[in-house]
Every structure is written in structure tokens, then in C-alpha cells.
Amino acid sequence: MPITAQPRHLLSRYDVTVVGAGPAGLAAAVAARDQGAERILMVDRDPEPGGILLQCIHSGFGLHEFKQDVTGPEYAHLALERVVERDVDVLTNTYVTDVSRELRVKLMSPDAGISTVDTGSLVIATGARERTRAAIKIPGERPAGVMTAGLAQKMVNLHGYLPGRRAVILGSGDIGLIMARRLTLEGVEVLGVFELLPFASGLGRNVVQCLHDFDIPLHLSTTVVDIHGHQRTDGVTVAPVDDDLQPQLDRSWDIDCDTLLLSIGLIPDAELARQLQLSLDPRPGGPVVSSTMETSLPGVFAAGNNLHVNDLADWVSQEASAAGAAAGDVALGRHRARQDVTVTPGRNVAYVVPHTLSTERSQTVSFRVKQPIYGDTKLHLGDAHQRKVRAVVPPEMVTMKVSPKLLDGFAGDTLRVDAIPVEEEEES
Amino acid sequence: MGDERVRDVVIIGGGAVGATLARALSRFHLDVALLEWQAEVAFGVSKANSGIVHSAMHASPDTLKGRLEYPGNLGWRQLHDELGFGLNNVGEVLVALDDEQLVRIEQIRQQGIRKGIPGTQAWTAERTLHAQPNLTREVKGAVWAPTACVFNPYEAVMLVADVARRNGVTIAEEQRVVGIDPPDVEDPDTPLTVRTETDVWRGRFVINAAGLFADDIAEFAGVRDFEILPRKGEEYLLDKRLAGIVSSIIFPCPSPVSKGTLVNPTVDGTIMVGPTAQTVDDKFDPSTTEEGAAQVFTNARKLVPTISERDIIAEFAGLRPVSDTEDFVVGPTERRGFINAAGIQSPGLTGAPALADLLVDILANEGLELEEKADWEPTAPHPVRFNQLDTEDQQELARRDPRYAHLICRCEIITEAEVRDAMDRGAHTLDGLKFRTRVGMGRCQGGFCTWGCMQLLAEHQGIPIPEVTKRGAGTWIVCDRDDHPVTTARTGG
Numbered sequence: 001m002p003i004t005a006q007p008r009h010l011l012s013r014y015d016v017t018v019v020g021a022g023p024a025g026l027a028a029a030v031a032a033r034d035q036g037a038e039r040i041l042m043v044d045r046d047p048e049p050g051g052i053l054l055q056c057i058h059s060g061f062g063l064h065e066f067k068q069d070v071t072g073p074e075y076a077h078l079a080l081e082r083v084v085e086r087d088v089d090v091l092t093n094t095y096v097t098d099v100s101r102e103l104r105v106k107l108m109s110p111d112a113g114i115s116t117v118d119t120g121s122l123v124i125a126t127g128a129r130e131r132t133r134a135a136i137k138i139p140g141e142r143p144a145g146v147m148t149a150g151l152a153q154k155m156v157n158l159h160g161y162l163p164g165r166r167a168v169i170l171g172s173g174d175i176g177l178i179m180a181r182r183l184t185l186e187g188v189e190v191l192g193v194f195e196l197l198p199f200a201s202g203l204g205r206n207v208v209q210c211l212h213d214f215d216i217p218l219h220l221s222t223t224v225v226d227i228h229g230h231q232r233t234d235g236v237t238v239a240p241v242d243d244d245l246q247p248q249l250d251r252s253w254d255i256d257c258d259t260l261l262l263s264i265g266l267i268p269d270a271e272l273a274r275q276l277q278l279s280l281d282p283r284p285g286g287p288v289v290s291s292t293m294e295t296s297l298p299g300v301f302a303a304g305n306n307l308h309v310n311d312l313a314d315w316v317s318q319e320a321s322a323a324g325a326a327a328g329d330v331a332l333g334r335h336r337a338r339q340d341v342t343v344t345p346g347r348n349v350a351y352v353v354p355h356t357l358s359t360e361r362s363q364t365v366s367f368r369v370k371q372p373i374y375g376d377t378k379l380h381l382g383d384a385h386q387r388k389v390r391a392v393v394p395p396e397m398v399t400m401k402v403s404p405k406l407l408d409g410f411a412g413d414t415l416r417v418d419a420i421p422v423e424e425e426e427e428s
Numbered sequence: 429m430g431d432e433r434v435r436d437v438v439i440i441g442g443g444a445v446g447a448t449l450a451r452a453l454s455r456f457h458l459d460v461a462l463l464e465w466q467a468e469v470a471f472g473v474s475k476a477n478s479g480i481v482h483s484a485m486h487a488s489p490d491t492l493k494g495r496l497e498y499p500g501n502l503g504w505r506q507l508h509d510e511l512g513f514g515l516n517n518v519g520e521v522l523v524a525l526d527d528e529q530l531v532r533i534e535q536i537r538q539q540g541i542r543k544g545i546p547g548t549q550a551w552t553a554e555r556t557l558h559a560q561p562n563l564t565r566e567v568k569g570a571v572w573a574p575t576a577c578v579f580n581p582y583e584a585v586m587l588v589a590d591v592a593r594r595n596g597v598t599i600a601e602e603q604r605v606v607g608i609d610p611p612d613v614e615d616p617d618t619p620l621t622v623r624t625e626t627d628v629w630r631g632r633f634v635i636n637a638a639g640l641f642a643d644d645i646a647e648f649a650g651v652r653d654f655e656i657l658p659r660k661g662e663e664y665l666l667d668k669r670l671a672g673i674v675s676s677i678i679f680p681c682p683s684p685v686s687k688g689t690l691v692n693p694t695v696d697g698t699i700m701v702g703p704t705a706q707t708v709d710d711k712f713d714p715s716t717t718e719e720g721a722a723q724v725f726t727n728a729r730k731l732v733p734t735i736s737e738r739d740i741i742a743e744f745a746g747l748r749p750v751s752d753t754e755d756f757v758v759g760p761t762e763r764r765g766f767i768n769a770a771g772i773q774s775p776g777l778t779g780a781p782a783l784a785d786l787l788v789d790i791l792a793n794e795g796l797e798l799e800e801k802a803d804w805e806p807t808a809p810h811p812v813r814f815n816q817l818d819t820e821d822q823q824e825l826a827r828r829d830p831r832y833a834h835l836i837c838r839c840e841i842i843t844e845a846e847v848r849d850a851m852d853r854g855a856h857t858l859d860g861l862k863f864r865t866r867v868g869m870g871r872c873q874g875g876f877c878t879w880g881c882m883q884l885l886a887e888h889q890g891i892p893i894p895e896v897t898k899r900g901a902g903t904w905i906v907c908d909r910d911d912h913p914v915t916t917a918r919t920g921g
Binding site for chain 1: 669712713714715716717718721737740741742743744819822823826827830831833834835838841843871872873874875876878879893894897898899900901902903904905906907908909
């Protein structure tokens with residue numbers, strides 16, 4: 001049953017405004033309230049809160065955040081219950097079109113019209129969007145039947161329609177893997193998942209549970225090089241790629257299909273961040289943030305997939321709790337944690353979030369590796385901390401808890417995050 | 429939709445030529461039908477091009493296309509005032525990168541002056557870079573032509589067709605012509621009969637404005653004396669973040685076969701680069717190619733060095749209906765009543781409104797009686813562009829109609845009310861909505877809005893969701909869990 005909590009009327013000023021009611025927004029609103037902020041507004045563009053969780057009807061959510069294995073909609077429900085208990089104004093079907101640097105939020109809503117509200121602090125929790133065909137420039141025709149895996153997931157799981165009868169999936173991102181299984185269960189023939197890179201982009205557990213268990217072939221180092229069909233898609237051409245990822249067209253083959261799903265990555269939806277002229281980190285694509293997820297514009301926080309694309313919703317909730325609590329503090333005029341250590345990606349690390357750390361509070365550093373290491377791996381946070389892990393792979397986010405004690409004596413320093421094989425380290 | 433009644437004029441082809449002619453004829457007491465083989469008007473050549481109303485200095489006045497160019501330019505501006513489609517008078521900067529090109533562009537300017545194009549200027553390198561600071565430092569000089577505009581050609585054609593419809597023209601879509609029967613030999617005054625897959629249309633006059641297929645249509649009429657050789661142009665749209673990188677249409681000095689690769693702002697704030705020019709055999713080949721992209725970006729960087737493939741948000745290819753005469757093929761044929769308006773290649777889109785007037789004259793010469801209507805209404809309510817209004821106007825609209833506060837497309841900020849207006853004006857496919865309102869044209873390329881649009885289309889037409897199409901028959905988007913896919917969905921109609 002959907003929980004709705006439309007406010008009777010919109011206040012002209014809020015302490016904290018949260019944009020987006022997915023896992024990040026829900027957790028941020030709760031944390032801001034628990035921190036003592038009283039007037040909290042959360043807006044979402046969809047008819048119901050929950051964000052993309054609502055279309056993720058598979059299980060595997062919540063093991064960390066709720067200590068139980070639940071589906072996406074259940075996770076959303078559990079997170080939303082905490083919001084409803086706390087007197088937060090939730091406005092759905094509502095889109096934030098503009099935020100000024102003075103934190104005046106313009107929103108459009110069939111219930112509230114075109115309105116503006118002022119806010120003490122803002123949490124951007126707008127999630128990510130899927131990369132499209134345009135982003136990877138697949139040549140060929142433009143028939144119907146090419147869509148992102150996430151849109152197909154919405155069609156199937158929320159609305160009960162199938163994207164086609166014979167599907168090829170390009171990209172092995174988690175949504176693509178999940179959809180390979182979903183479509184198979186729905187009676188769609190899934191002819192294969194094709195991945196440009198030599199390893200899957202999605203979580204290992206999804207490769208096993210969604211592909212292997214259903215005998216769906218995964219073709220690594222292979223990509224779609226052409227799409228056929230004047231009206232509806234009637235086939236694709238795929239080809240293996242060489243070490244430079246260039247397709248070897250002489251080894252290509254055609255597949256007869258009516259659907260091509262794209263699961264070629266998520267990009268932080270950083271449009272509000274751009275509009276607010278926040279400093280952005282090009283690699284994850286989201287804003288540069290402090291240890292409390294505060295961006296380069298004081299009072300504006302970012303959390304969840306618009307900051308960097310997480311592998312689990314649970315981590316999003318945790319990160320957003322930190323952001324929401326800090327947003328509450330800022331709205332109430334409290335002391336900000338001093339940011340006196342800088343972190344930067346080092347060897348085999350694609351990006352690190354947050355970008356600065358505090359010697360005053362505990363925090364979590366999250367990062368992704370560039371290349372997989374299938375063996376003992378040493379993680380370094382400069383000279384401040386190191387930890388050995390069994391393996392690291394790009395699909396899985398790596399996190400390190402960093403207490404103030406670990407940073408003792410490093411104030412003013414820049415710490416480099418490395419992830420390297422143990423043998424290599426012993427050699428050097 | 430077709431019937432036994434004999435129309436005065438049956439126009440084959442709902443592109444820029446057919447639609448502007450339909451509108452021009454709607455001034456008179458005439459029974460006119462416009463047939464389009466695709467799901468909606470403007471889905472052919474008129475949809476996929478650079479979207480430019482040319483300055484009119486480029487084409488030689490010795491050709492018909494050259495003579496129609498400037499009157500056509502003025503015609504589109506008037507239609508813009510009447511109908512409110514997107515059109516910006518951004519002007520053209522024709523760039524020379526060496527001394528030889530400086531001579532050539534001045535010749536083009538002089539040709540423009542002879543054709544009566546006002547306001548052109550010869551610019552020094554310094555003046556050029558002052559106006560367009562992101563151009564290459566290699567620039568040696570430029571010609572400025574203030575008459576050039578960018579516009580949304582599909583939106584323009586759709587609104588022109590709509591105003592023709594408002595003035596009594598029958599617009600019939602998904603009407604693929606399969607044959608044209610000549611008049612009875614015994615009685616040459618019987619009309620031409622145009623047979624489509626589903627209907628029969630009779631007309632005293634039949635206009636062949638069938639774009640890429642005009643030679644096939646001429647063959648049906650037994651008068652195929654030209655060939656259409658499709659010339660493909662690939663175009664690449666770049667993210668709005670680049671807005672302002674150029675503020676006018678940047679032309680390279682043209683080669684004998686092509687105007688070259690342009691860099692131009694679009695009406696919607698994106699940047700477009702293209703086109704290529706490659707003769708192809710397949711009239712159904714809208715594919716973009718790696719080679720095409722490489723060529724476009726290599727050429728574009730010669731003009732604007734910071735242009736990058738990384739900023740592509742969409743790409744498309746269009747086919748120019750080039751005739752083997754290299755000029756327009758316009759006029760009566762040996763088949764009495766069958767009149768060609770074919771081979772309308774660049775600057776044919778620009779010339780279309782003037783070509784429509786010329787065709788009206790030709791029809792009059794051929795015996796069509798033109799009696800003006802007292803109640804002809806050339807203007808229509810302009811579509812609302814919610815995103816371009818200031819906040820007070822937005823609030824006022826939303827108070828009157830809350831559907832103006834319901835967002836459908838987040839990238840382009842398109843509201844439910846705008847989508848409904850487009851459907852009221854004839855949109856009945858996803859692409860129809862997209863080209864009228866821009867839903868789904870932004871960064872997420874429809875990831876967010878597709879479902880909302882499908883719901884509105886289904887509701888408006890009273891059809892189930894699986895019958896909603898991308899662009900008409902055969903372009904189904906989703907199917908029911910239990911049924912086989914709908915392969916012959918007919919929408920609208």
C-alpha cells in the first residue's frame with residue numbers, strides 16, 4: 001500500500017529541503033529530523049516516494065540497513081515508514097526546476113502549482129540516470145525496440161508490459177543482469193548479454209544468480225556494432241573486440257532479435273549541481289564533497305547516486321544519513337566539522353568520495369578500483385591507514401571506516417588512496 | 429478516409445513542400461487532401477536535416493532553387509509569426525581559412541547582393557573572432573549574412589499542416605500510394621485516381637511532393653523522367669552545456685558538391701554539427717556511421733577546435749531527395765493534372781513556402797479556379813513553450829490549468845498541458861510528440877518520460893498501451909505479457 005503524506009500547505013521556508021525520495025532522500029530526511037531540524041520538505045518527481053527502488057522487485061536489499069533481505073519496494077516501505085513517523089512534508093509528482101545559490105527552491109507540482117520555498121540547507125538526492133545509446137554511439141538504424149534496461153524494468157515490473165519477445169542485452173551492469181533474469185521469467189527469450197570489457201560490470205552475485213542459473217550466455221570482450229530494422233528492431237550485429245576495445249568486424253555475427261536493452265552504466269544526475277555551479281569531480285561525475293557530504297556551496301549537500309553510483313542501496317542510505325544529519329546541523333546553525341585532510345585517488349583507484357576528511361569525526365571513505373585484482377589486495381589511505389582485503393573488482397564499491405584517531409597527525413595532508421596486489425607491494 | 433468524391437487537389441507527401449502547398453491552397457474554395465505515407469506529417473526528409481532557413485546567398489540565381497531561396501526565407505519568417513514554431517534569426521558566418529577561400533566567400537556575398545539579400549558584410553579575421561570567439565585562430569575572414577535563421581523544421585511543418593487542416597484541408601496519414609490510375613481514355617476529363625494500401629483518392633490535380641519517393645510516384649503516373657538519388661547527411665547534437673560556443677550558423681567555405689560541415693546553435697539551445705553528404709542507394713537508410721562521425725567532427729574542429737564527440741547527446745541521419753537534374757523538378761507533366769514538385773534538395777526546405785506559391789500559380793495556369801475564402805485564418809494559437817516563460821506567466825498558467833504544473837519530460841521541462849495540446853493538433857505517436865514538444869529529446873533520451881507519454885497517447889486515442897507506437901505501423905514499443913506483439917498496429921486514423 002502506498003504511503004502518501006502530502007502536506008496540507010507548503011511553508012514558505014524550510015530548515016532542510018531534500019530533492020528526491022529514493023533511498024538517499026528518505027534517509028536524509030529522517031537524519032535531518034533526528035538532528036533536530038523541524039521543518040523538512042522532501043519532494044519527488046514520481047507519483048509515489050521510493051525512487052528506483054519501487055521497480056526493483058528482486059530481493060537482496062536491506063541486509064545492512066534493515067538487517068533483513070527484502071525487495072526494493074519493501075526497502076522503500078521500511079525507509080518511508082521512518083519518514084512518516086517523523087512529520088516530514090512529502091510532496092510527490094513534484095519537480096525542482098531551479099535552485100538559486102541563495103537556496104530559493106522553485107518547484108512545479110499539480111498540487112502546489114509553481115511555487116518557491118526558501119530553505120536553510122538542501123540535500124540533493126536525485127540519483128543517477130542511465131547512459132543511452134547516444135553516449136556510446138552505436139551506429140545503425142533507429143528502430144523501435146532499443147531501450148535502457150531501467151526503462152524496460154519499469155515497463156515490466158511497474159506496469160506489466162514486456163519490451164519484446166527476443167532480447168539482446170548490451171552491457172553487464174546490474175540492471176541488465178537483473179533484467180536478463182526478469183525477462184526470462186516473463187517468457188522473453190534472452191539471447192545473451194554482451195560486455196565490451198573483459199569482466200562483468202555488475203556484481204558477481206548477479207552474474208551467478210541472474211545469468212548462470214538461467215543459462216544465459218555472457219559474452220565478454222564483445223559488443224554490438226550495428227542495429228537493424230526500419231520499423232521495429234529485427235536484429236543486431238555483434239563483434240568481439242581486441243585489447244584496445246576496437247571491434248573486430250571480420251569476426252562479427254548477426255543475431256535475430258526484436259529488442260536491444262542497454263545496461264551500459266549509470267551517470268550521476270548532477271543537473272542541479274551544475275545549475276548551482278558546484279565543483280564537480282569528473283570521474284564519478286557528481287559534486288566534490290566534504291566528509292559530511294557538503295558541496296562547494298555551503299548548505300548544499302549531496303548523497304547517493306547523484307554523488308557517485310553506489311553498488312548497494314544500503315550504502316546510499318548510510319551516506320545519506322550522514323548528509324541529512326549535517327544538513328540539519330547547518331540549518332540549525334551548528335558547528336561544521338573541520339575539513340583538514342584531503343583524499344585523492346591513487347594507484348588503481350578510479351575515484352574517492354568524500355574529497356576531504358575531518359579529524360573531528362568518524363567518516364566512511366568510498367571508492368572504486370579501476371582494474372580487478374583477484375587476490376590479496378592492500379588498501380592504503382596514505383600513510384594513515386592500510387587494510388588487506390581478499391580481492392577488489394570495479395563493480396564492487398570499496399569502503400573504509402576512518403576514525404579521527406587514524407588521522408592523528410595528518411591534518412593538512414593529502415592522503416592518496418591505493419588498491420594494489422599484495423605481491424606487487426612486497427616487490428616494490 | 430478516401431472516397432468517391434473528386435477533390436480539386438490531392439497532394440502526395442506531407443513534408444515541407446506538401447504542407448506549405450496545402451496551407452497556400454487552403455486560402456481558396458477548394459477541396460484538398462494531403463496524403464502522407466508515414467504515421468505523421470514531417471516524418472520524412474523534413475524531419476532530419478540541419479534545420480536552417482538559409483541566408484539565400486549560396487544558390488545561384490540561374491537555378492530554380494536559387495530563385496526560390498530568398499522568397500522562401502521571407503515566407504518562413506511570416507509563417508513563424510503566424511504559427512509560433514521555434515525560429516531564431518541567428519545569422520550566418522561564412523568562414524574563410526585561406527586566401528583562396530577569402531576570394532570565394534566574397535563571390536558568394538556578391539551573388540547574394542545580386543539576389544537582393546540585405547545586410548551582408550565582409551568581416552576581417554579580428555571582427556570575426558570578436559563575434560565568434562571560439563572559432564579557430566586560423567580564420568582569415570568571414571562573410572556575415574544576417575538573413576539566416578535556425579528553426580525546428582518538423583515543428584514548423586507540423587504546424588503548417590495543422591493550420592491547413594484548420595482551414596479545411598483533409599490530412600490523411602499512413603497512406604502509402606501503390607498506384608495512380610490515369611483518366612478514362614474515352615473521357616479525358618475524368619480525374620486521376622490515387623490508390624493507397626487502404627483507400628482511393630480522386631483528384632482533378634495530383635501534386636507529387638513525395639520527397640525521396642517522388643520518382644516512384646512519377647512512375648505510377650507513367651511519367652518517370654527523373655531519378656531521386658538519396659544523399660545522406662549525418663548530424664550530431666551536442667549537449668546544452670555547450671550553448672554559446674557559437675551564436676550564429678558557422679559555415680565553412682563551400683566545396684563544389686556541398687556546403688560542408690556546419691556548426692550551429694539550434695532553436696532549443698543545443699549545438700548541431702553536420703552534415704555529411706554521401707550518395708546512397710537505400711531510400712530507407714537512416715543510419716549513422718563511424719566514418720560519418722569522424723568526418724563531421726574532424727571538419728567541425730577545423731572551424732571550432734574545442735568541439736568534441738564526448739558531448740554528443742543524439743545523432744541522426746537524413747536523406748536529401750536529390751534529383752539527377754541537380755535542380756528542383758517542378759511543373760506539369762505529360763500526364764494531364766499530374767504536377768511534380770520533386771528533387772527538393774537543399775535549399776529546398778528554405779524555398780518551400782515560395783515553391784508553394786509557385787505551385788499555386790502553376791495550378792491556376794493549368795485551369796484550377798482560385799476563389800479566395802472570406803474566412804481564411806492563417807494564424808493559429810501558438811504552442812506554449814512553458815520552459816521559456818517567466819515564473820509569473822508560468823504561475824498564471826498553472827493556476828488556470830494544473831496540468832501546466834505536471835512535468836512529463838524533466839530534461840526539457842515539458843508539461844502535461846503541452847503534450848495534450850500537441851495531441852490535439854494531431855500528434856499520435858511518441859515521435860510525433862517528441863518532434864512537436866521536445867519530450868524525450870534531452871539528456872536522458874526518454875528514460876524518464878516515455879511511460880508518461882505512452883499513457884497520455886493511449887488515453888487520448890482510447891487504445892491499449894501496446895498499440896502506442898514510436899512512429900506508426902510496425903514500431904510497437906511494448907507488448908502484453910500474454911499476447912504476441914502487435915505488428916500491424918494502426919494508430920490515429
